[in-house]
Amino acid sequence: MQIRDLPYADPGVADARSGPRFLLWLGRNQLGGQLKALAWGLLHFCGVAGLPLGVGRAVQAVVDRSGSALALAGALIILCGVAITLGDTMLHRTAVTNWITAAARVQQLLARKAAELGAALTRRVAAGEVVAVSTGDVEKIGWFVEALSRFAAAAITVVLVCVGLVLYVPELGVVVAVGVPVLALAVLPLLPRATRRADVQREKAGRATELASDTVAGLRVLRGIGGEELFLGRYRQASQEVRRAAVRSARMWALISAVQVLLPGLLLITVVWYGAGLAQDGRIEVGELVTVFSAVTLLMYPLRHFEEIAMAYSFSRPSAKRAARVLALRRTTEPSGVEYGRPSGDLYDPATGVLAPSGRFTAVVCGDPDAAGLLAERLGGHPAADPDGAASVLLGGVPLDELALDEARAAVLVQDKDPVLLSGTLQELLDVPSSGKVSAEDALKAAQCGDVLDALAQASVDTDGDGDGDPMRTRITERGRSLSGGQRQRLALARSLVTDPEVLVLDEPTSAVDSHTEARIAAGVKELRAGRTTVVFASSPLLLDRADRVVFVHDGDVAAVGVHRELLHGNAEYRAVVTRETEEEQLDGITAIGELAVLEEIEESA
Known part of the structure; x- marks a missing residue:
């Protein structure tokens, strides 16, 4: 696999049963690259040895005054x-x-999992943890995979050098062959404690990242209620705990x-000391002593990779554990594999009794906004939002x-109450998979985007003096921050x-506009x-009055069905939710009458 071939056509199905199994699966899936790195590593380390x-x-x-032997030594x-040069260069590349x-494989797996679970992902795993896994944890996992082949090459080289020294200078070679394994294994008793401290550091860093992510996401709300200093x-406190944990880990x-x-x-x-005595007694030659001394000195280089692999594993193991936890999430019910084709007809939820007849504009009213959001996602086929044991929509x-994920998404589209706009031009924003039956112009007109187009056209002229003022080619900043x-x-x-889906579910699509x-x-x-x-979750009388059918959901069940005015x-419960009237107003019905008068006035003005 080469970098130019990324992204993977198929990143595979990860073994997410545990962190070590996930690391093993990653290494196994890059066996070709690992073998290449191992071969170049052996060339490099053998050159050093x-x-x-x-x-x-x-x-x-020089001692023997042999010119030919000196020439051969120089050639060697x-x-x-x-x-060393060739091996080091290619080892670095591989x-x-x-x-x-x-890292790319892990990121693709995480992106695929996020697409599979949709909005339900952040209810099952904290948003900050998802951020931590897809950024810092990916780097640490990649570090272990990269260090594994270099460690293997270093370990093989150490064995070959020890065996070679025993054969070349048995008197000193045995000392080296006994001492080097002791050097390599001496730190093993310290590794468990170092690993535990590294785990604590990673855990605290992950919590700090989650806190920072959640704080940034709710920054506007915090400013509104004066809660910035509290979260700061x-x-x-969380960052200081991370610092203390990092210092304790660094000491180990x-x-x-x-x-x-x-x-x-x-x-x-x-x-x-021992070799000098042997040379003085004439049992070994000076050149052999120099060879053993130089070999032991240079062996420190490959031996450093034993420490590196221990560090890489201790840091990557908790990261792999978090990644495996995210990748192990599954849809509550897997597709059955039965070919249904593109389904059409009534949309029915057995859990609540909500029915949206085919081809009709249905409004759903819930007293609890959170319950409305969960029900909207359930109608969209997100099983993570299902009540325990509830039958499928x-x-x-x-x-x-039982539908394949792409078929379910194509059949039912859910727009939640806080949709995200990605950066790009308006034309790119509206360039989405669709039936082709609804043009961008018709969609913008229906959504009453005339003033938005005027603002974008003006922005195009202001930011680019030679611009043509085409709103469709005006860039929208990330999350649409330049817009209201x-x-x-x-x-x-x-x-x-x-997109013109078979079923469109909208959750409070007009909460930020005037009446x-x-x-x-x-x-x-x-x-x-x-x-x-079309199914719209709303409590606004202006939307409800346009609906062909209104379904009132109370305490998780359908409580009433009809048209808005009826x-x-x-x-009384429906009226209390829609008009937000007090108990006294419920008794005399004043609010309801006033609401109907407003509706009639708006109809006349429209």
Whole structure:
């Protein structure tokens, strides 16, 4: 796999049973890249390990005054230099490729999971945790995958050098062969404690990220209620806990590094002291002593990768655990695999009894806004929003849960009460998968976006002196921050209308506009969606009066069905929700009469 081939056509199905299993699955799926990195790593480390032999041969050739032996030693050193250069260059390329491709695979898996679960994802996993997994955790997981092949090459090289020294200089080679494994394994007793401290640090950092993400998401609300200082204090406390945990973790890793310096130094002193005695007694040659000394010195380089892989694993394991937890989330009911085709007909929810007849404009009124949002998502076929044990929503008698995800999404589109606008031009915003039967112009007209188009055209002229003032080519900033709340809401509604789904579910689509604009939007949507099933969750009389059918849901069940004006006169609970009247007003019906007068006035003005 090369970087130019990204993204993956299919990132695969991850083994999300645990963090270590997920890491193993990632390494297995990049076996080709790992083998390449291993081969180049062996070339590089063997070149490094070959230098002591060349240096020792050169020293011995000078002692023996042999020109030919010195030339051969020089050739060997040059060959090792070429191997080191080529191996290091290609090892870096392949290792970085492994890191990037592993990170890209994880990000694709997370994006696919987010698309599968939709808005239900953040109710099952904290939004901050999703952010932490898709940013910092991806980097740490990629680090472990990248370091794995270099560690394997270093470990093989250490074994080969130890075996080679035993065969070349048995007297000193045995000392090295016994001492090097001790160096490699000496830090093992310290690793569990270091890993635990690293886990604590990662956990606290994840909590701080979640707190920061949630605070930023609700910043406007916090400013409105004066809660900025409270949350700022909480974040300061969380960040200080992260700092203290990081210091404790760093102390342990510093101790491990100190052990990695102390023990090799002791081994080097032992080799020099013992080897000098052997050379003095004539049992080994000076060149052989230089070879062993140089080999032990250079072995410190590959031995560092033992510490690196331990650090990489300790940091990536909690990250992989969090990623696996997100990737393990599933739709409550998997598609049955039965080919239903594109379903059509009445939309019916067995759990609440809500029925939206095919081709009709149905309004749903709920006293609890949160319950309305959950019911809207349930009607859209999001099983994560289902009550325990509730049957699936039916479209034309077909359970939405048994449809493939793309078919369910194409059949029913849900626009929640806080839709997001991505950055780009208005033309790009409205360039969405659709039936092709509704043009962008008709959708914008139905959503009453005339003043929005004028504002975008003016912005195009102001920002670009030679611009043609075409609103469709005017760029919209991220989340539509340059627009008002009502303008963003209407553009999002126009985008939903362009898709022209079989069933369109709208949750409070006009909460940010004035009453006259709301009345015109209700009329425009009803006209544009004629013959198509539309469900609107609202409590505004202006929308409810345009509906062909109004369903009143109370305490999770359908309490009344009819048209708005009949329910307004005949159902006290419905009237209380829609008009927000007091108990005294409920007794005399004054608010209801006033509401009807307003409706008639708006109808006349429209």
